[in-house]
Amino acid sequence: MLIDTHTHLYLPDFDEDRTDIMDRCEKTGVKRVYLPAIDSRTHESMLKMELEFPEMVYSMMGLHPCSVKENFEEELAICEKYLGDRKFVAIGEIGIDLFWDKTFVEEQKIALIRQCNWARDLDIPVVIHSRESMDLIIQILKKERIQGLTGIFHCFTGSTEQAMEAIKLGFNLGIGGVLTYKNTKLGEHLIPVPMEHLVLETDSPYLTPVPFRGKRNESSYIRLVAEKLAQVKDIDIHDVERITTENALRIFKN
Numbered sequence: 001m002l003i004d005t006h007t008h009l010y011l012p013d014f015d016e017d018r019t020d021i022m023d024r025c026e027k028t029g030v031k032r033v034y035l036p037a038i039d040s041r042t043h044e045s046m047l048k049m050e051l052e053f054p055e056m057v058y059s060m061m062g063l064h065p066c067s068v069k070e071n072f073e074e075e076l077a078i079c080e081k082y083l084g085d086r087k088f089v090a091i092g093e094i095g096i097d098l099f100w101d102k103t104f105v106e107e108q109k110i111a112l113i114r115q116c117n118w119a120r121d122l123d124i125p126v127v128i129h130s131r132e133s134m135d136l137i138i139q140i141l142k143k144e145r146i147q148g149l150t151g152i153f154h155c156f157t158g159s160t161e162q163a164m165e166a167i168k169l170g171f172n173l174g175i176g177g178v179l180t181y182k183n184t185k186l187g188e189h190l191i192p193v194p195m196e197h198l199v200l201e202t203d204s205p206y207l208t209p210v211p212f213r214g215k216r217n218e219s220s221y222i223r224l225v226a227e228k229l230a231q232v233k234d235i236d237i238h239d240v241e242r243i244t245t246e247n248a249l250r251i252f253k254n
């Protein structure tokens, strides 16, 4: 059994064949997928997908750092309303993105801290997007000292040192398609990192693993990431499946 801890299967990219994709998940042993929210343009389609596949799909709620703009307070208020209405498995995805656009970096920080505090109040984990910002986020989390906060640094591509720092803070690392890329040192960096802190993800439709790189990603491809991780860690694929599944269930408490 495998779990995709981070996949945007509710996006329009999958409107034509979502049912086929979920069938392929079933067939390849991907029994659960977790959907990170982006912003108010897609919250409803995410929740609709969760209703369509209630046994397999779990939604998070939050404001993506790339969607933090002038109107971020309104967007946060919308998230808060959803969070008041029902239970979610995590606050996500939240964080800071310094790759695309730095205009709203201060607002991104405010939104990150606010949403981390929601997670603490609700006693649920956070799923963090940290593109080009891992050290900054670690620094913020240390400074804020948000009691009992836990979660996942999604799409982890950092160094061994950064991985260990995140783990020390109570976090786990989401490993995706990047691990299969030819030019990456990620595999090497993960060798000393304990398996107990690793979970698998696709980030579909992005970051497609080899040999499908360049095409649309989907959750059944997570098996390619699991195979690569088994190779990197020199352990059996069944151990990768078992341990990453246990980790995901522990983190999301469900």
Ligand SMILES: [Zn+2]
Pocket (backbone or CB within 6 Å): 006, 008, 036, 093, 203
């Ligand atoms: Zn994502």
